[in-house]
Amino acid sequence: MNLGLKGRNAVVTGASKGIGKAIARGLADEGVNLVLLARGVEELEKSAAEICQATGVRVVTVPTDMRETAAVKAAAERAAAEFKSVHILVNNAGGPIKRQERQITWPDTDWMDDVNIKTMGMLRMIQALLPVMPTDGTGRIINISGIAGSSVLSSALTHGLNNSAMNHVTTYLAQDLSASRITVNSVIPGLIATEWRQGWAENMGRQRGQTTQQFLDDTCRDWGIPSRRWGTMDEVADVVTFLASDRASYVNGARITVDGGYTINTRNS
Ligand SMILES: NC(=O)c1ccc[n+]([C@@H]2O[C@H](COP(=O)([O-])OP(=O)(O)OC[C@H]3O[C@@H](n4cnc5c(N)ncnc54)[C@H](OP(=O)(O)O)[C@@H]3O)[C@@H](O)[C@H]2O)c1
CATH class of the missing domain: 1.10.1220 (Arc Repressor Mutant)
Structure with missing residues (x-):
């Protein structure tokens, strides 16, 4: 299947390791140029060098903390300066579970910090990039949420909050951005x-x-x-790459699970 992605440009947040790095590689394999974001410079540069060497696409790194509005705006400006337009935005950055105590006992500064990274970071990034996203039907926003948004996983209260918020933002913006012909979808990984x-x-x-x-x-x-x-990280990346492509132009406002069937809620007896 020709995905028609060659020469397009993407921003991937949280791209220095894990699922974000696999998504970046999946897009690069299809000829997509990349702007990769994360905080840790060393891992980010390593990820970029590996992808660039393996695929030959242009890869730009911008060390960015998604909690800082000015930094996110600066990253969007850098992406625009490098590539003029950005067709694909993948909101993937998310922090690890900070500690194992019951989350209802956490100080609210810790709840806020988790939400600030993933939910607010996503909104900041979308707002900052919208002016440079094309309105010809090639614009794609893909939000990486997670199964904690629809099921109860211990120690994942704020992760669940973020993931369900992301899924809501996906459906809200699918409508809101329809005049710009930008599709907005969630990919919901399970145990990866x-x-x-x-x-x-x-x-x-x-x-x-x-x-x-x-x-x-x-x-x-x-x-x-x-x-x-x-699941493997590539199994998530493959779905994201498809959603980024022209072949997925009629998939909009969807919440697509990549979880081996976890959410069908089987009960083992
Ligand atoms: N792994 C799973 O089983 C699973 C399941 C469901 C959903 N997910 C979701 O998938 C996404 C990726 O998860 P993962 O397991 O691949 O995570 P990971 O391996 O911990 O990678 C997280 C990425 O996000 C970046 N990041 C963290 N905090 C950031 C901040 N404040 N600003 C900018 N970047 C930040 C990290 O780099 P720096 O720390 O250097 O900034 C890293 O590049 C997350 O949103 C997660 O909730 C994962």
Whole structure:
């Protein structure tokens, strides 16, 4: 399938590792030029160098904290200066779960910090980039939310808040931006084998006297994941790349799960 993405330009937030890096690579494999955002300069540069070397697309890095309005605006200005227009925005940046205590006991500054990164960061980025997004039907906003937005995962109160807020913003803006012919969709990953999740599975397995694979098999069974495994970062990136393309021009305001069937809510007896 020809996705028609060659020569388009994308901004990917949280692109220095994990799902964001895989999305950046997936887009670059289709010939999309990139502006990659994250805070940590070293990892960001490493990610950019790897992608550039493997694909030959233009890759620009802008160290950016999504919590800072001025920094997000500056990143959008840099993207415009480099590429004139930005067809694709992927809002992926999100922080890890800060600590394991019940989140209702956290100080509100910590709740606010989580929301500031993911929900407010998304809104800031969209607002800053809209003036340079094309209105010819090639504009795409793709929000990476997560299953914590529609199910109860312990220690994920603010993550759930962010993900459900993101899904709402997706549907709201699909309507609001319709005159600009920009589509807005959510991709909702389930349990995905990112670098930090690998570390989590290894630690949890060790604590329970299990191999990592045994722990994962038990977790997928206990969570009721019909595909009986976790997903790869590329499986998320492939869906995002499709949504970014002309082939997905009639997909708008959608919430697409990439979770091995987790949300069909199976019960194991
Ligand atoms: N992994 C999963 O199983 C899973 C499941 C469902 C949903 N998700 C969602 O998918 C997205 C990516 O998750 P991931 O697991 O790939 O995360 P990750 O590996 O921890 O990567 C997060 C990325 O976001 C960046 N980031 C964090 N805070 C930031 C800030 N304040 N400003 C700018 N960038 C920031 C990080 O770089 P710096 O720290 O250097 O800034 C990094 O590039 C998140 O929104 C997450 O909620 C993940």
